[in-house]
Amino acid sequence: MKGPPPVAEWRLQQQGISAPLGDDPAATVRHLLAVQAQDYYGSLWAVGLRTAGAREADVERAIAERRIVRTWPMRGTLHLVAPEDTRWMLTLMASRAIARDRARQERDFGLDARTTGRCAEVITRLLEGDGRMTRGALYEALAERGIDTEGQRGLHILGRLAHEGVICQGPREGKQPTFVLLDEWIPRTAPLDRDEALAELGRRYFAGHGPATMQDLAWWSGLTVRDAQTALEGAKPALSHHDHDGARYWFIASAEGAAPVAPAVHLLPPFDEYLVGYKDRSAMLDAAHNRQVVGINGLVSPSLIVDGRVGALWKRTLGRQGATLALTPLRPLRKADRPALARAAKRYGEFIGQPVALDAG
Incomplete structure (x- = not known):
């Protein structure tokens, strides 16, 4: 009897990296349950990478159409989640972030229960009626009503209310995210x-x-x-x-018994679930390269996956003629991998709608 494929190869398949999960960005997010999303454009590519034929605009449209929600359901970190999963995840997991931060927020920012309650009331009045406002506009409106948002206080106010399920992020205005009332943005669920x-x-x-x-x-x-x-x-x-x-x-x-897939090359965005999703990353990442890929501040770099393992880092530079992807190899890239690398870069270019040139280092 044939055994299961190696862990890394199996994860590539289950996560929809080696073969797309389908053609709907919202279904991709639902399958993964949550996609880490503090890097906005990286999160769009995380979904696009796993969705057949998807373009960047398709993922953004799913967010604007409320089929994908961007909020803080766990670990105090932004994620993309399905609307029907948002509330139970907030209730189950965001409460730990609230409990963890409560004493510091009271001590350093004066955000006790009474103050955060007032902030919630003010912001609800500002946004009710399907309104949406950028962070800067909310800070100005709060300041006009006598609520200080200087320093990090404004971030803590919005973060606390997001964790409590009062607000979430809506579509972007230019390059700025907007905030909306969660109860108006998506239907209530049992x-x-x-x-x-x-x-x-x-x-x-x-x-x-x-x-x-x-x-x-x-x-x-x-x-x-x-x-x-x-x-x-x-x-x-x-x-x-x-x-x-x-x-x-x-x-x-x-x-169980999923068939192995052919080895390939994949361009992963920063904070991709293939690396973020596991405490033990040894199946995908050599210990000698761990600090280069995962920084001491928790930053998970954009990575090139070869045969299931991190083989290089990459960085995108946008110019008038398109995008350049510069690779920093962590081990020598084989000549045999070059065609698959070119296909991965072409797919990324199709996703962002720009030609892509490779600088393989």
């Missing part, structure tokens, strides 16, 4: 109790990121190991597992 939410988290994480371990789930969600164990237990009826090198890897049962 709440899940905590055990139901944990089980849903487990099922969806392992469906979109498997094969992965329980520790990977805890890292990705920002929940405690105990909560991750509960999520795994609730999801087990839908899961299978594979033991490898002393670790137990879980995946959605329907993916």
Whole structure:
């Protein structure tokens, strides 16, 4: 009996990198449950990479049409999520970020419950009626009403209200994100109790990121190991597992025995789920290159994947004639990989709507 493919190769397939998940950007996001998105254009490409024929404008249109929501559901970090997943994820996971930051916000910024409640009331009045405002416009409006937003205080106000489910981000105005009222932006959904939410988290994480371990789930969600164990237990009826090198890897049962795919080259954006989605990245990243790919500040660099592993970093420069992608190899690129690299660059150029030139270093 043929065994399962290597972990990295399997993840490439399950995440929709080696073969697209479909042709709908919103369905791609739903499959992954959440796509890290503090780098806006990188998150668009993360979705486009996994969606057949998608262009940058297609992903932005799905955000503007409210089929994808950009908000802070976990780890205090911006993500793209499906509308129907937004509220239960905020309730389950964003509360940890609120609890973590509450004492510091009260001490350093005077954001106690009464003050944040007033901020919520003011911003609700400003945005109600399907309104949308940029961060700068909100800061000006808050200041006019006697609410200080200087320094980092404004960011903490908006972040707190996003975590509490008052606001989320809407479509961009030029290059600036706007903020909208969550309850006006997307339909209300029936709440899940905590055990139901944990089980849903487990099922969806392992469906979109498997094969992965329980520790990977805890890292990705920002929940405690105990909560991750509960999520795994609730999801087990839908899961299978594979033991490898002393670790137990879980995946959605329907993916068992997935056929290996041909090795290829892939251009991943910064903070891509292929790297961010796991506590243990050893299947995809050599230990010697870890600090070059994942900075001490948590920045995950744009990466070139060769045979499932990070082989180079890349940086985009836009010019009048198109885009240049400059590679910084972490190991020598093989001559045999050049055609696949050219195809990956061409696909990226199609996505952004510009010709792409490669500078392979």
